[in-house]
Amino acid sequence: MAIRDEHDHRHELGTFLRAHRELLAPEDIGLPRSPRRRTPGLRREEVAALSGVGVAWYTWLEQGRVDTSRQVLDAVALTLRLDADAHRHVLELAGFHVPAGPGPMPVDALRAMVEGWPISPALVLDPALDLVAWNHAWRVIAPDPAEVPAERRNLLSMLLTDPAYRARFPAHEAIALDLVRHLRTRAEHPRGAEIAAELRSARPDLAAWWACRAVGVFAPRTVATRPVPGVSPRFAMSLLTPAAAPDATVLVGTPVDAETIAHMAGRAGTEAGFGGHDVSGVRSLEG
Numbered sequence: 001m002a003i004r005d006e007h008d009h010r011h012e013l014g015t016f017l018r019a020h021r022e023l024l025a026p027e028d029i030g031l032p033r034s035p036r037r038r039t040p041g042l043r044r045e046e047v048a049a050l051s052g053v054g055v056a057w058y059t060w061l062e063q064g065r066v067d068t069s070r071q072v073l074d075a076v077a078l079t080l081r082l083d084a085d086a087h088r089h090v091l092e093l094a095g096f097h098v099p100a101g102p103g104p105m106p107v108d109a110l111r112a113m114v115e116g117w118p119i120s121p122a123l124v125l126d127p128a129l130d131l132v133a134w135n136h137a138w139r140v141i142a143p144d145p146a147e148v149p150a151e152r153r154n155l156l157s158m159l160l161t162d163p164a165y166r167a168r169f170p171a172h173e174a175i176a177l178d179l180v181r182h183l184r185t186r187a188e189h190p191r192g193a194e195i196a197a198e199l200r201s202a203r204p205d206l207a208a209w210w211a212c213r214a215v216g217v218f219a220p221r222t223v224a225t226r227p228v229p230g231v232s233p234r235f236a237m238s239l240l241t242p243a244a245a246p247d248a249t250v251l252v253g254t255p256v257d258a259e260t261i262a263h264m265a266g267r268a269g270t271e272a273g274f275g276g277h278d279v280s281g282v283r284s285l286e287g
Helices: 003-023 044-051 055-062 070-079 084-093 106-115 136-141 155-161 163-168 172-184 190-202 204-211 258-271
Strands: 122-125 131-134 221-224 234-240 249-255
Touching (some): 003 084, 070 106, 106 131, 122 136, 155 172, 172 221
Antiparallel strands (some): 122 131
């Protein structure tokens, strides 16, 4: 690619990303709307935080000043809720070859994507809320799902019956109730019916839940996890449905304050052997 063509493609990529960023409202991805907000759509720092990249790097990307990896572009595409065609366009503008035939399995792509989010805990879930994949940041805030037998590796079941998970999420029942309503939107899924039957037996104290037939989407919320020395981690938790994989959902928690950002950067980076992450350019969602 000639130098001028490369510069033109970078500029076009940045313009394309900015246009899609400005089309998304904060509530579209589970963020609160501040009355002081003047920026149309999302702020750059919000896209950067949700995509697991530094705000300075994302700013340069929009300005056409840098090249970046396919992993970063995949994460940004998921954050901006780009459909398959828009995602392909972004990759092609960045100079990546996109095969004409079917790409990798969506779950494989989602697994790689959430692994690229160092400070945002995330799970990839199937229609019955069974865990398909999780990232290192999730293992920082919750017990490692790999230590749970595969047949019991269901988010709703773990929140309601696993003492270790219940201890890590003080508001586990409020989260679980929204997941129950969400699961009813997938009532035709046989595994979902199996999970519901198991929970009726395991938690008879929640009989009112099982009798109620209300359905609904998972409501974005701020979730506190069990305090650790020096910090009480809090996350804006949302359940996303990728356009390219409508049968899967991604549960992601975005740190909402500077203390949580610093805690996750230190823990996730050090425990993964990365030596920590530079978060000096990342702003909290609380301003």
